[in-house]
Every structure is written in C-alpha cells, then in structure tokens.
Amino acid sequence: MELCRLTIHEAHELLMKGEISSAELTAAVFDRIEEVEDGVGAYITLVKDSAMADAANADEIIRQGNGGPLTGIPLAIKDVLCTEGIRTTCGSKILENFIPSFSSSVVSRFKEAHAVIIGKANMDEFAMGSSTEHSAFMPTRNPWDLTRIPGGSSGGSAAAVAADECIGAIGTDTGGSIRQPACHCGVVGMKPTYGRVSRFGLVAFASSLDQIGPITKDVTDSAILMNAICGHDPNDSTSVPREVPDYTKALQPGLEGLVVGIPKEYFAEGLDEDVAKAVHAAIEVIEGLGASRKSVSLPHTEYAVAVYYLIAPAEASSNLARYDGVRYGFRDKQADELIQMYRDTRSKGFGPEVQRRIIIGTYALSAGYYDAYYGKASQVRTLIMQDFNQAFETCDVLLAPVAPTPAFKLGEKVDDPLAMYLSDIFTLPSSLAGVAGISVPCGFSKDGLPIGLQLLSKHFDEEKLIKVAYNFEQATDFHVQSPNL
C-alpha cells in the first residue's frame, strides 16, 4: 500500500486503528514529493522539519485517544493563506520573503485539529490567473500531462492532490480558482458560499468574491474539510454567523425527488466535444439515481466575464495598494524619494498580469469612467444574481461543465489575457452571485485529460452539493483513477 495515495478518511481510519502512524504517513508524502515534484512543481515552500514534528505530536494525541478527523493528516495550503512562521508569498516577488506574524483562521483551525501542514502550494500571483503560469516562481504542471497547465489559480493545490503529494489541500476561489484546477487535475474542489469560511489571514485579492475551500481526492474528504473550516469568525466581519451542519451527514445514497437544473447557456457553441459528451453522460447517471432534470435559463451568463474582469480588478487595485515597500515585503532601495520608492517597488515587485489588472481596476474606478465601468458592472452583477435566484426557485442544484475545454497547453494563452479570461466563463457567474459550487471528476477527453462536472447550489446549501456529488462519485470510477507519473 502506498500511503501517499490514501484519502483523508482512509488515512484517518488507519491512524485510529493504529495500523499506521502520522510520522509514517507524512514521511511517505515527502517521499512522493521527492519522487515527482521536479516534474509537477506544486509547491513554493516545503516545511519537512516542522511537518515531521507536527506528525510526531499528532501521533501522541492519537495515542492518548484524542485524535479527530484531521489529526495527523498531511495537508497542503495554498500560499495565499498566512501561516505563522512559514513564509507566505502569494506567488509574488513582492512577498518573496514575507513571514507572517500570525496564522489565518483556517490554518489555526487545522493546527487546533492537529493536522500536519506540509507546505505552501504554488499559485498564480495574488490568485490572478487560470493556469498557475502567472506564479512569479515557476509554473505548475498538470500531473496528467506535464505539457499542460493544471488550471489556476489554485493549480499547486490541485496538482499536489492529483499527484498524491499531499493527502488533502486548501485552495481559494475568486472566479473559479478552486473548481477549475480541480476539474483539470481530476480531483474534487468545493467553493463554499461567500461568507461561509473566514477570510481572516487570507491575502486579499477581490474581497467581495474571495472564498476558501477544500481540494480533495474525493467528496467525503471535501465534507470532512468543510466541517473543519466553515463557520463564523469574529476576526472576519463578512463571515456569516450561521450554524454549520455536519457535512458528512449529507454523504447519503439516493437522489429521489431532487430536481437538477440544466442551464442552457452553459451548453452553447464553443463547448469542447469531449467535455459536452462527458457532462451529458453525467446527467444520465444522475437521472438514473432518481433525480429529475429541468431545463433552465440564466440569461445574463454571457456578461459574466465582462462584469468579473471589471469588479475583481477594481477591488484588487484597491487591495494591492498596501504593497508600498514600507511595512512588509520587497522594497526597491534605489530611490531617495518616497513616491519614486513606491513606484520602483511596485513595478519591480508585481508581475505583468498583476500590473495589468491593477491598471484595469484603477481605470474602471477613475473619475469619468466609474459609472461606465465599475458602476455598470455592479448593476449587471445584480441581474446575474437574480438569474440564479430565479433558477433556484424551481430546482435544487444546477449542473454544468466547469471549463469549456480540458486543460490547455502551457504557454498557449499566456500572451493573450482576454483568451485566458474567457476560459473562466462557466465559473465566474456563480462567484459573482456568491453561491456554492463543487467540481467532481466526470470523465476523460480523448487525450486522457480529466473533465469535471460542476454543481451549483443556492447560498448555504452546500449539503445538497455534497449529496449529489457523492452519489455521482459512488456511481462512477473517475475519482479513483490516477495520473501515470
């Protein structure tokens, strides 16, 4: 048995029975990293020494009979979440040497649960990108085909899970950055409802959209991580004070009476043939499990790319104003005058995509253009939300592809920002509406690349997503297939 291949729940069971130790499990994960990381490039930072110490500590907790579902489980954390004492780069040169003085709430919860943090996963700089090629350090490669992108921006987290370089991972999703890489890497990615998970200690990109969520080997693990990370946090006033259910209770067979909405705009021309085939086959499977299907329309879908790429950069341009070379991060020391220091620092510290988005956002918010761009986009965002509200009046979940094509080649879209933005078309509308979404593996392309199925629910209805995704997963075997690395 290769321990690195275990899921969270499988590893937990073996740990509890005393058949394996966290030290063995963690060592197996690091052996795997040693073996495949040169090709995949999932991590910016690895912390083997502290991970082995965490594992030894977890083994002691388990021996005392106090082990919980995450005790001793090796997890990868996207490098956008602050980890006390472990550098947190956000995939950017401007934070290359930043060592946070505190941990994000999600990481604190993992520490309290005695999980093992093994490293910080690669990402597009400041989570801006769909391919992880915008990392200032290196691109991550898709474990299913090393010439292709793993998706982004949580590409490191998704690739680490797919390549068994961790047992589970955390990503963040602003416009699809959990679901799309999960889809391209053949793993499960869940974006909870906006406000479900505390953003305290998450480096801000677009504050009205950013949300943290699990990337895992199966749906059961997703539910387990959701239990650990969801809930109100006094340190994040946008986290919602609402009771958190036990998501593992949604892992029940049977979809009788459930209505699945199929939004016609997500199956329009431009959808790759293999993707369309796999998603249509998934609809059949879900119907076969007792659910009924209903055709619905989300008429403002086509505007989501324009809305998102105005609102997210506008928020980013404001959030990223804090990187001025004064309190933390990189400073260019040539200038002898303050404003010039700001400009030199930011121009040398930020990569091209981040600078591009800061300029778009600043432009969209600037005098004379505010109403035409940011204002207009905020109004159309309301219409997109109304589309979802109406659809959820007649169906329990929506079913759609995650991405219009399987993973594209490295370099294919990196010089054409608009083409890259358009690849996010199926994940952006739900992010703008703040609803919950999950991506589960639903097939492979002719070239053997994973295809993902997207399920969406209304706000705070994640249990339904978990239930449908779990039933689909149990009826299929896509999630147990592994890349041949």
Add this chain to the structure above:
Amino acid sequence: MKITREEVVHVARLARLNLDDEAIELYTRQLGDILSYMDTLNRVDTEGVPSTSHAIFMNNAFREDEVKESIPAEKALGNAPQAEDGSFVVPKVIG
C-alpha cells in the same frame, strides 16, 4: 471604448507603477482589446437596477468595543524593509 496611450500613462501614475515604453505599448493594446470586450455590457438595460457590491445580504456586524491585546511592536516591525527605534523608516517625503 478604446484606451489611449496617455490614459494608460495617467492610470499607471495613479496606481504608482512605472511603465517603460514597451509596457505602455503592450498595455495600451491589451487593455484596448479587453475594454472593447467590456463594452458588451452596454447591450444590457440596467435602468433602475440596483448595484451589488456584496453577494450576501448582511447588516452591520457589531461587537463590543473592548480593549484587547494587540501584536507587539517588534512583531509588527518584523517584516519591515527598514526599521529603527520602533518605527518604519522611509525615504524622505519632502525634498
């Protein structure tokens, strides 16, 4: 709407970014394409539609105004590129 070279220079200035000629050229072209695409929004009738800046309806989040421990100064200064006497040091502000 097309963005002009002068507008790119102006916005970069507002955003505290230096752009060399090559970058100005590239961004003017790329942002022009992107903003032309954004103009598709003009097809949507938004007369009387309220704007959304937050996806979840929330009232103000109040808490008691209690004094709590804050991070110590040396920790706050721990990542500073330059610090001295418990303060951040910056280049001169007024020449």
